[in-house]
Amino acid sequence: MERCERFKNNPILRPSDVRPTRDDFIVECLLNPGAFEYKGRFGLLLRVAECPVIEKGWVSTPIIDPDGSTRVFRVKSDDPELIKTDPRVFKHRGQAYLTTLSHLRLAWSDDGVNFAVEPEPTLTGEPRLENYGMEDCRVTQIGSEYHLTYTAVSSDGFGVGLITTSDWRTFERHGLMLPTPNKDCAIFPEKIGGHYYCLHRPSAGGIGTKNIWTARSLDLVHWGDHRCLARPVAPWESARIGAGAAPIKTPRGWLEIYHGATLPTCYSLGLLLLDPDDPTKVLARSKEPVMVPTEPYEIKGFFGNVVFTNGHVVRGDAIYMYYGASDEVICGAMMSVEALLESLKF
Amino acid sequence: MERCERFKNNPILRPSDVRPTRDDFIVECLLNPGAFEYKGRFGLLLRVAECPVIEKGWVSTPIIDPDGSTRVFRVKSDDPELIKTDPRVFKHRGQAYLTTLSHLRLAWSDDGVNFAVEPEPTLTGEPRLENYGMEDCRVTQIGSEYHLTYTAVSSDGFGVGLITTSDWRTFERHGLMLPTPNKDCAIFPEKIGGHYYCLHRPSAGGIGTKNIWTARSLDLVHWGDHRCLARPVAPWESARIGAGAAPIKTPRGWLEIYHGATLPTCYSLGLLLLDPDDPTKVLARSKEPVMVPTEPYEIKGFFGNVVFTNGHVVRGDAIYMYYGASDEVICGAMMSVEALLESLKF
Numbered sequence: 001m002e003r004c005e006r007f008k009n010n011p012i013l014r015p016s017d018v019r020p021t022r023d024d025f026i027v028e029c030l031l032n033p034g035a036f037e038y039k040g041r042f043g044l045l046l047r048v049a050e051c052p053v054i055e056k057g058w059v060s061t062p063i064i065d066p067d068g069s070t071r072v073f074r075v076k077s078d079d080p081e082l083i084k085t086d087p088r089v090f091k092h093r094g095q096a097y098l099t100t101l102s103h104l105r106l107a108w109s110d111d112g113v114n115f116a117v118e119p120e121p122t123l124t125g126e127p128r129l130e131n132y133g134m135e136d137c138r139v140t141q142i143g144s145e146y147h148l149t150y151t152a153v154s155s156d157g158f159g160v161g162l163i164t165t166s167d168w169r170t171f172e173r174h175g176l177m178l179p180t181p182n183k184d185c186a187i188f189p190e191k192i193g194g195h196y197y198c199l200h201r202p203s204a205g206g207i208g209t210k211n212i213w214t215a216r217s218l219d220l221v222h223w224g225d226h227r228c229l230a231r232p233v234a235p236w237e238s239a240r241i242g243a244g245a246a247p248i249k250t251p252r253g254w255l256e257i258y259h260g261a262t263l264p265t266c267y268s269l270g271l272l273l274l275d276p277d278d279p280t281k282v283l284a285r286s287k288e289p290v291m292v293p294t295e296p297y298e299i300k301g302f303f304g305n306v307v308f309t310n311g312h313v314v315r316g317d318a319i320y321m322y323y324g325a326s327d328e329v330i331c332g333a334m335m336s337v338e339a340l341l342e343s344l345k346f
Numbered sequence: 347m348e349r350c351e352r353f354k355n356n357p358i359l360r361p362s363d364v365r366p367t368r369d370d371f372i373v374e375c376l377l378n379p380g381a382f383e384y385k386g387r388f389g390l391l392l393r394v395a396e397c398p399v400i401e402k403g404w405v406s407t408p409i410i411d412p413d414g415s416t417r418v419f420r421v422k423s424d425d426p427e428l429i430k431t432d433p434r435v436f437k438h439r440g441q442a443y444l445t446t447l448s449h450l451r452l453a454w455s456d457d458g459v460n461f462a463v464e465p466e467p468t469l470t471g472e473p474r475l476e477n478y479g480m481e482d483c484r485v486t487q488i489g490s491e492y493h494l495t496y497t498a499v500s501s502d503g504f505g506v507g508l509i510t511t512s513d514w515r516t517f518e519r520h521g522l523m524l525p526t527p528n529k530d531c532a533i534f535p536e537k538i539g540g541h542y543y544c545l546h547r548p549s550a551g552g553i554g555t556k557n558i559w560t561a562r563s564l565d566l567v568h569w570g571d572h573r574c575l576a577r578p579v580a581p582w583e584s585a586r587i588g589a590g591a592a593p594i595k596t597p598r599g600w601l602e603i604y605h606g607a608t609l610p611t612c613y614s615l616g617l618l619l620l621d622p623d624d625p626t627k628v629l630a631r632s633k634e635p636v637m638v639p640t641e642p643y644e645i646k647g648f649f650g651n652v653v654f655t656n657g658h659v660v661r662g663d664a665i666y667m668y669y670g671a672s673d674e675v676i677c678g679a680m681m682s683v684e685a686l687l688e689s690l691k692f
Contacts, residue, residue: 089552096553128573132553156554156574179528179559179572181551205527205549206435207442207478208502213525222568226525227474228502 003339004291004321007113011297011329018048018105018117021124022070025050025062028100029302032324033107034137035245035311036146038168042109042313044322045122045137045148046330049100059090062101063155064124064131073097087303088327098153101125102133106168112313112320113332122168129154129161129176138310140187140246147220149185149198152176160185160200162221174221178202184212184242184259186310187220188279189249196220197279199229199243199256210240212258212272214280227280230272232260236289237270239263244309247274248319252341253283257290257321259308266305268292269323273344284344291333293325301326349685350637350667353459357643357675364394364451364463367470368416371396371408374446375648378670379453380483381591381657382492384514388455388659390668391468391483391494392676395446405436408447409501410470410477419443433649434673444499447471448479452514458659458666459678468514475500475507475522484656486533486592493566495531495544498522506531506546508567520567524548530558530588530605532656533566534625535595542566543625545575545589545602556586558604558618560626573626576618578606582635583616585609590655593620594665598687599629603636603667605654612651614638615669619690630690637679639671647672 015027027050034045052060052072059082060074075082075092083091090097104123107115125133130152137150145166152161157180165171178185181203188197195216204210212230215223232241237260247254254274261267268289275281293305309323312335319335361373373396380391398406398418405428406420421428421438429437436443450469453461471479476498483496491512498507503526511517524531527549534543541562550556558576561569578587583606593600600620607613614635621627639651655669658681665681 153553154574156557156577157548157551158553159572162570175570176572177570179524179546179548179561180554181527181548182525200525202503202525202527203549203551205503205551207499207504208526211502215525217568218565219568222563222565222570224508224521224523224568226505226522228500231502 003335003343005334006295007332007334009113010295010331011325012113012332013046013107013115013117013330015328018046019119020050021103021121024053024072026053029328030324030330031102031327032136032308033311033322033330034139034148034150035313035320035322036139036141037313042112042115042320043168044107044109044115044311044330045139046105046107046117047102047135047137047324048105048121049102049133051100059084061097061099063097064101064127064133066127068127070101095155098132100133102135102153104134104137104150123163123171125152126173129159131155134161136183136310138186138245140189142187142189142220147187149177149187151183157181158183177221177223178215184310186243186246188254189246192279193277198223199247201240201242210242212241212243229274229280230282230285233285234260234270234287236260236262236266236268236292239265241270244269245311247279248312248314248337250337250341252276254279255337255340257309257312257335260289265303266293267308269307269309271340271344273341284346286344287346290335290340290343291323295325297329297331298325301328303327349681349689351680352641353678353680355459356641356677357671358459358678359392359453359461359463359676361674364392365465366396367449367467370399370418372399375674376670376676377448377673378482378654379657379668379676380485380494380496381659381666381668382485382487383659388458388461388666389514390453390455390461390657390676391485392451392453392463393448393481393483393670394451394467395448397446405430407443407445409443410447410473410479412473414473416447441501444478446479448481448499450480450483450496469509469517471498472519475505477501480507482529482656484532484591486535488533488535488566493533495523495533497529503527504529523567523569524561530656532589532592534600535592538625539623544569545593547586547588556588558587558589575620575626576628576631579631580606580616580633582606582608582612582614582638585611587616590615591657593625594658594660594683595622596683596687598622600625601683601686603655603658603681606635611649612639613654615653615655617686617690619687630692632690633692636681636686636689637669641671643675643677644671647674649673
């Protein structure tokens, strides 16, 4: 198998494949799915980003109110206190807003390539921690329990939310496991030396860069012993790096497919190999990215030049790697564990 | 007793009272001490900020090297890649540096007013997490054990470090309990409803303001369930707020003396009263600050217009409140628990 072979029918899911939650909303983007296996089927937990139907002369976005209902926040396009810098965010009177509100929604497949999206949201933001939405969920299976780590976005910032489920119907919320500003958190699939571990990506706060960190835990809910694992090194990741999905256990160590970005923004994917007995140690790292945006759907879209993964299913040597392209559509690629490990031998 | 009465002999400690760690260093500032009682005596854990003896034509700062030794990093004052924005920080080739390196040092007193400073550092930065130093330590006594939460500053950012001691001679390090960017962390002095709690202050990451948050723990090392507790409200705290020392247990709830700052910078102190059974709930909050910089030593200094507290000793109704003034000298004030609580009845 090649190191990285895109699905022939990419993109496998587009915004038009998903029903909006309200008649006055449109699904603007599908992004960055978590991935897992359940009862022999492939599951994706899509990030569905919605916005109000475009209304001329206004900038508007959905926000979740304290009572749990979704309200449309509107500002006149010519308001002097409105600042639009990016398709993803705007500022009004000093407060930042997202242009879309994301929820998480399940999609199922028997072959890992053809997915059917559920007609309703699976998880929507709760008012206190997620009034700006839920994004980019990683799914880690430990025993029969699935641990969902996602970006919980609110008017107070973005942290890492934790939810568990065993049946994908009932969900238990554990609040924020990592405080703002943090995202890109993936839990390792088993205990290592008596502790659970995760990768996470705190924002830089004036000193240092946007690095990948580790933390450890005894119960998966409370975390400590935070350490910086890896910093941007190569030109293709000069602006920031962040973890993808849960590291893959291999005989040579924990294999992590991570993202790196440049400024102006181009998101690519790279590889880290971590010590099997101490995942706070990097054994090897790809010199060149394993995937860069090259296809039309990766270069042009809501936010172009992006390939971003936070979900995969591993069957033997085969990695079914799912990724968001251009912050707009869902794609897949096949990778080989062996070939990836081989590429890390210098 | 008045609500807040400054010590008559303020400042009680100045940089000239402290011996530098090396002949080629000077103690530039004494800052923000943690405070505690041990064997009937008052203890302060001072932040001692040192810099190299000034050398004309150079900007220099001490940094801790991987082997634990302290190296002087020097840049020519006219280097085009040098950016000086603030007396506390500079940037060179995109990397931020502090102008001083801080360690923590004990000072002891029998009366709470006259302190003798130990001749050597008590705790110095360890290379991996604190190569830029240790700052602003809070001390919380739980049983016979003291829990030290301090800002661990490194070239990767600033997080909250945790150290424990029972005898103030031997110390156990527990790494970073909260990742970058975070500071101003104070642990509550007892379990509440089965959990330990702390206050902390993550930096804003593009959304929201610099707020005070809570977290909870079962073992004081691993933390979760992070929640935003309080946001800047009043004009005197418009730029940021952050916790002071450990909340004081009172019959009406947990009393917290916190800091708020404006931009341009002026740091004042205010009060929060938290639910005795659920410290994630604010019962009352001071409308006006309880202390603002008014004295000459609070208005002028290394970084003027600052009163900042992270240490106090409570004896009955009396609070011996210690604070840093102008980021340069250590001061004290007496406060009355009753009077502070009375001021929160509107």
